[in-house]
Amino acid sequence: MSDDDPKARVALTEQEPNMGQKQNTSPPLSAPAVIADAELVRSCRAGDMNAWRSLYDRYAPLIHRFSAALGVPAEEREDAAQDILIAVYRSLRHFRGEAQLSTWIYRIAARHAIRLGRRRRVRETMRVMMLKERPQPEIDPSERSTQLATLDRLLAKLAPKKRTVLVLFEVEGLSAKEISDVVGCPENTVWSRLHHARAEMVKAARRMV
Amino acid sequence: MNWLENPQSEAERLVRDGLDQAARRTGDEITHRRGWAKVADALLEPEPRVSGRLVLASVSAAVAVLAVAGVLVYPHLGSKTPAPLALPSLPVPAVAPSEPSGQPTDQLAVEESERAPGNVIRTRKGERARVALGGGAVAELSENSAVTWDTQHRPSIEQGTASLSVPHQPPGWRFSVTAGPYVVTVVGTKFNVKVGGRTVGVEVSEGIVEVWRGSRSTRLVAGDAWHGPLYPDDSATQPPSGSSLAGPAASATPSVARTAAPSERPQAAAVASSAPLVSNKPLASTSRGLREAQAALQAGDVNRAADILSHAAQGSGLAAENAAYELARITRYNLGRPRQAVALWDRYRTRFPSGLLRAEADLSIVDTLSQLGEVGAALAEAKAFLSRHPNSERRAEVQRLLERLRAAEASSEIR
Numbered sequence: 001m002s003d004d005d006p007k008a009r010v011a012l013t014e015q016e017p018n019m020g021q022k023q024n025t026s027p028p029l030s031a032p033a034v035i036a037d038a039e040l041v042r043s044c045r046a047g048d049m050n051a052w053r054s055l056y057d058r059y060a061p062l063i064h065r066f067s068a069a070l071g072v073p074a075e076e077r078e079d080a081a082q083d084i085l086i087a088v089y090r091s092l093r094h095f096r097g098e099a100q101l102s103t104w105i106y107r108i109a110a111r112h113a114i115r116l117g118r119r120r121r122v123r124e125t126m127r128v129m130m131l132k133e134r135p136q137p138e139i140d141p142s143e144r145s146t147q148l149a150t151l152d153r154l155l156a157k158l159a160p161k162k163r164t165v166l167v168l169f170e171v172e173g174l175s176a177k178e179i180s181d182v183v184g185c186p187e188n189t190v191w192s193r194l195h196h197a198r199a200e201m202v203k204a205a206r207r208m209v
Numbered sequence: 210m211n212w213l214e215n216p217q218s219e220a221e222r223l224v225r226d227g228l229d230q231a232a233r234r235t236g237d238e239i240t241h242r243r244g245w246a247k248v249a250d251a252l253l254e255p256e257p258r259v260s261g262r263l264v265l266a267s268v269s270a271a272v273a274v275l276a277v278a279g280v281l282v283y284p285h286l287g288s289k290t291p292a293p294l295a296l297p298s299l300p301v302p303a304v305a306p307s308e309p310s311g312q313p314t315d316q317l318a319v320e321e322s323e324r325a326p327g328n329v330i331r332t333r334k335g336e337r338a339r340v341a342l343g344g345g346a347v348a349e350l351s352e353n354s355a356v357t358w359d360t361q362h363r364p365s366i367e368q369g370t371a372s373l374s375v376p377h378q379p380p381g382w383r384f385s386v387t388a389g390p391y392v393v394t395v396v397g398t399k400f401n402v403k404v405g406g407r408t409v410g411v412e413v414s415e416g417i418v419e420v421w422r423g424s425r426s427t428r429l430v431a432g433d434a435w436h437g438p439l440y441p442d443d444s445a446t447q448p449p450s451g452s453s454l455a456g457p458a459a460s461a462t463p464s465v466a467r468t469a470a471p472s473e474r475p476q477a478a479a480v481a482s483s484a485p486l487v488s489n490k491p492l493a494s495t496s497r498g499l500r501e502a503q504a505a506l507q508a509g510d511v512n513r514a515a516d517i518l519s520h521a522a523q524g525s526g527l528a529a530e531n532a533a534y535e536l537a538r539i540t541r542y543n544l545g546r547p548r549q550a551v552a553l554w555d556r557y558r559t560r561f562p563s564g565l566l567r568a569e570a571d572l573s574i575v576d577t578l579s580q581l582g583e584v585g586a587a588l589a590e591a592k593a594f595l596s597r598h599p600n601s602e603r604r605a606e607v608q609r610l611l612e613r614l615r616a617a618e619a620s621s622e623i624r
Contacts, residue, residue: 049576050542052252056245061235068234078240085244086251148234151227170212171231198212205220 037101044092056085062102062172063109069167070113071156073120080116084109099181106172106182110164117160154204162197169194242569246603329367331355345376346384363387370403375416389439392421399600400429403436410436415600430565499532511543533557534566537573547577568598575607579614584621588614 035043035054043051063081072080087108095104155163164183168174169190174182176190183190216222330350332338338350342364348356354369365387375384375395385394388402389409398416403409411420412434419428420435429435498521505514518539521532534557541550554570554577561567571594578587591611595604 049249049252050580052249053245054542056248057241060241060244064236064240065232065234069231077236078244081236081244082247082251085248089248089252147223147226148230150223151231154224154227167231170228173232201224202213202220205223206218209219209223 038097041092041095041097041101044089052089055088059088059102059105060085063105066106066109066167066172067113069155069171070110070117070164071152072113072116076116080109080112084112087112100178103178103181106168106174107184110182114160150205150208154201154208157204158197158200162193162200165190165193166197166201242566246606249603249606329355329357332369342373342386346373346386348373348386359387366402366404368404370401370405372399372401374399390422391437394419394421398431404439407439408436409439410434432563432565499528499535502532502535506539506543511539514539515544530557530561530564530566533560534564534570537570541573541577547581551577568594568601568603571597572603572607575610579610584614584618588618 035051040051040055040058044055060081063084064077067077067080067084068074084105088105091108095101155167158166161183165179168179168182169176176187176194179190180187211225213221213225213228216225330338330340332350332352332354334352336352340348340350340356342348342356343362346364348364348366348371350356351370351372354371355367356371357365357367359365363385371386373386375398385392386402387393388404388411391409391411393400393402393411395416395418398418399414400416400418401410401412401414403412411418411429413429413431415431417428417430418433420437422437427435498517502514502517502521505511505517515536518532518536522529522536524532533553537550537553537557540546540553551574554574557564557570558567564570571590575587575590575594578590581587588611591607591614594601594607595611598604601607
């Protein structure tokens with residue numbers, strides 16, 4: 001069947017050589033399409049741009065969601081996601097594969113969000129000091145939902161460590177063991193922080209309604 | 210069972226609903242596509258090397274800057290009037306003369322000191338002016354136009370047409386310009402603002418723009434045009450089926466229509482539509498078919514995902530466009546059929562010549578052909594990309610690819 005034949009070109013049953021592989025070694029259609037993280041890391045380290053694209057597609061939405069819940073404002077999120085993925089790229093050679101790739105990325109993202117928060121606070125303090133007035137809180141265009149806006153206000157009241165644990169558990173769905181790997185503390189501490197964070201959230205929400 | 214799955218109070222329900230929504234806050238597809246363009250660019254760049262001497266020089270420079278800033282800022286700390294240093298200051302390019310337009314022009318130069326609240330820069334008939342607005346943004350004022358600055362030092366288009374070019378703003382910064390009752394906010398883009406008669410119009414040629422009025426907003430992407438009434442009670446200018454700004458309390462009902470970006474103007478009529486655009490996800494990612502395809506893909510059922518996308522691509526509108534593009538993408542990356550993927554992207558281009566993902570499709574074809582070793586075809590596509598998308602964020606990436614392809618072609622000729 002010629003590749004120039006338009007019908008042949010779009011027929012999904014047609015077999016083609018897979019790029020970068022020898023002819024007739026393309027994966028069967030029933031092969032799992034989702035490449036395992038370990039395989040992805042190997043290909044990324046080998047400089048395969050397609051693997052990098054797959055890694056980006058897999059983790060950019062996660063980073064966006066996690067950064068948002070950790071208080072990175074909408075206008076900084078796009079840049080934050082890029083910074084985090086570029087940091088992943090630059091340090092992937094140091095990734096030993098002892099933890100899951102997602103755990104490692106969560107760790108980088110959490111550190112970056114905390115760093116951005118610190119910079120933001122310094123900037124606001126400087127503005128308040130110099131302008132002698134409190135800056136107007138900017139409306140976040142992407143946060144049109146009242147529930148989300150309320151949640152962000154409640155999360156902002158938590159200490160960063162408690163907030164990170166609560167977000168990883170309740171928003172990201174990680175287990176206590178995985179969270180302990182991300183934040184680098186014992187599992188008991190994770191449970192304790194989660195317990196306190198939940199209690200503080202509900203208490204603050206009661207004051208709000 | 211999730212925490213607070215059966216809420217016992219309004220407060221608990223509030224927390225649970227917020228957490229559920231936060232779990233779905235994954236960003237829109239435009240943001241991710243643009244993000245990949247920048248990440249890919251960084252991956253192709255050689256990694257910067259920082260020498261110890263450079264670090265030392267940077268630290269010394271930072272100390273010197275802080276010392277100078279301290280000397281300059283200290284006298285203003287007790288003052289009621291905000292000092293210029295106290296404002297968010299970004300590099301401001303000098304005012305540059307506009308390109309000669311062939312008609313009588315009286316180019317106006319605007320000093321930074323003239324951008325004071327209440328000052329008005331006005332062009333008369335036959336005049337054009339290029340005005341540095343701060344934050345690296347530049348406005349080109351057409352004849353009979355006026356720009357002023359409000360008390361927050363924010364530029365405001367009072368009358369006429371201004372073509373704005375805003376460089377990508379640093380994290381945490383957002384450029385705003387007002388026009389009548391609307392605030393247009395951007396992080397880096399090119400767009401036109403028109404204030405004339407009884408309407409305000411915004412046309413986006415690159416990037417993403419948000420138009421705000423009070424707590425309501427609409428998001429415009431490249432190729433979108435929007436207009437709304439200048440005066441709140443002006444019903445005469447309201448289009449019969451215009452879209453409203455998203456949010457709870459706007460009185461005006463401006464409209465949004467798709468037009469073509471400058472590089473795609475010949476096909477503008479083919480894609481013009483008056484469909485409302487009030488969603489955060491302009492690529493219609495909320496479409497059920499696309500969600501099902503995504504779920505099938507995540508479950509590893511690529512064939513089912515391909516079937517769903519193939520079906521969705523038969524329709525019309527942005528959902529069909531996105532499905533057509535995605536079908537080609539999974540054909541290449543998940544099914545491992547690059548030639549077929551090229552054919553599908555080609556089909557996408559035929560169906561959606563001015564589509565939102567046109568540049569992505571063109572680039573995917575270049576990339577796939579070069580991976581297949583079809584150097585001649587890839588070269589032709591790369592050259593076509595550069596001439597078709599002169600302002601693309603992926604231009605640098607394609608330029609590098611073009612150079613590699615040329616080198617490959619030359620080496621094959623030598624052999």
